Amino acid sequence: MSHRPLEDTIAQPVGTTLERYIMRTQSEFPYATGELSQLLRDIALAGKIVSREINRAGLAEVAGAFGQQNVQGEQQQKLDVVANIRFIRALTNGGQACAVLSEEEDGIVHTGNVQGKYVVAIDPLDGSSNIDVNVSIGTIFSIYRRVSPYGAPATEADFLQGGRRQIAAGYILYGSSTMLVYTTGHGVVGFTYESSLGEFFLSHPRMIIPETGSIFSCNEGNWHDYPEYVRDYLTRCKERRCSGRYVGSLVADYHRNLLVGGIYLYPPTQKNPDGKLRLLYESFPLAFVIEQAGGRAEAGPGRGRVMDLIPTHFHQRTPLFTGSYSLVDELLGMETT
Ligand SMILES: O=P(O)(O)OC[C@H]1O[C@](O)(COP(=O)(O)O)[C@@H](O)[C@@H]1O
Numbered sequence: 658m659s660h661r662p663l664e665d666t667i668a669q670p671v672g673t674t675l676e677r678y679i680m681r682t683q684s685e686f687p688y689a690t691g692e693l694s695q696l697l698r699d700i701a702l703a704g705k706i707v708s709r710e711i712n713r714a715g716l717a718e719v720a721g722a723f724g725q726q727n728v729q730g731e732q733q734q735k736l737d738v739v740a741n742i743r744f745i746r747a748l749t750n751g752g753q754a755c756a757v758l759s760e761e762e763d764g765i766v767h768t769g770n771v772q773g774k775y776v777v778a779i780d781p782l783d784g785s786s787n788i789d790v791n792v793s794i795g796t797i798f799s800i801y802r803r804v805s806p807y808g809a810p811a812t813e814a815d816f817l818q819g820g821r822r823q824i825a826a827g828y829i830l831y832g833s834s835t836m837l838v839y840t841t842g843h844g845v846v847g848f849t850y851e852s853s854l855g856e857f858f859l860s861h862p863r864m865i866i867p868e869t870g871s872i873f874s875c876n877e878g879n880w881h882d883y884p885e886y887v888r889d890y891l892t893r894c895k896e897r898r899c900s901g902r903y904v905g906s907l908v909a910d911y912h913r914n915l916l917v918g919g920i921y922l923y924p925p926t927q928k929n930p931d932g933k934l935r936l937l938y939e940s941f942p943l944a945f946v947i948e949q950a951g952g953r954a955e956a957g958p959g960r961g962r963v964m965d966l967i968p969t970h971f972h973q974r975t976p977l978f979t980g981s982y983s984l985v986d987e988l989l990g991m992e993t994t
Pocket residue numbers: 731760780782783784785786876905906907908933934
């Protein structure tokens with residue numbers, strides 16, 4: 658089976674609004690009921706609000722630490738908390754998500770929409786170390802159809818279904834422009850936010866990652882902690898004069914590599930023997946998107962393809978190697994040479 662991405666459905670002209678795009682693609686699925694479409698709209702709405710909050714953070718006293726730690730033991734930034742509130746509120750008011758699992762919350766957040774068909778796992782604001790220094794940050798989300806009975810609160814099982822059971826996934830990048838990128842399993846599309854009109858417009862109708870590239874993205878400060886095959890791979894990259902590019906915001910590094918080709922690596926380290934990134938709301942959604950764009954996402958030798966992993970707990974971590982197919986392939990080959 659070729660790993661090149663499937664043709665997405667009817668190509669739509671650049672400049673189509675997100676609203677119109679969602680309506681047109683929905684009409685291609687005879688059994689579509691519009692609930693997933695509404696959920697995507699709710700996420701886009703929260704993204705617009707968070708984009709505004711980020712843009713004026715320095716003026717609105719929402720910069721800096723919040724003074725509390727999240728379940729991961731990380732210092733929460735005020736904007737982490739703001740983004741978390743905004744997304745949970747939008748998903749609650751939208752009525753389609755019966756529950757949310759967030760990086761900023763210990764357990765399941767029940768929205769009260771017990772008839773809701775979907776659950777959402779979300780990293781409301783990715784790139785915490787860059788929030789207050791005006792460097793690109795993002796939101797990452799993953800959507801599942803619930804397995805628990807309608808009319809009852811969601812359960813753990815709804816969130817621990819595994820990467821392949823994702824119905825849709827994507828991210829919002831708050832960078833020089835704000836972009837929404839997502840897949841529903843029919844290719845990857847990107848929308849750019851025009852804040853003066855309050856609209857996302859289709860700017861990337863069919864996102865395909867180049868088969869290879871000359872960029873590697875990792876925190877080389879962890880070099881001495883890296884497994885030998887990773888150090889060997891990075892040495893080989895440097896010998897062929899690849900460029901090191903590391904923003905320190907997963908969404909920003911990932912998005913760049915998706916457009917121009919490259920590989921992002923967050924290997925296991927002594928501090929994080931299972932890697933740093935969270936499986937449910939960082940690695941699964943980005944693995945779904947990259948595979949739909951023709952790339953690859955692996956947890957490393959002996960751990961396998963990220964999409965095949967079955968989670969056992971909510972804030973579980975995993976190593977992540979993702980990007981252009983042949984670069985990830987080469988990295989995995991290092992272990993056996
Ligand atoms: O500082 P490090 O160890 O390089 O880690 C940076 C990585 O951790 C993250 O910040 C983790 O995400 P959060 O900011 O959501 O906790 C990624 O965005 C980034 O790629």
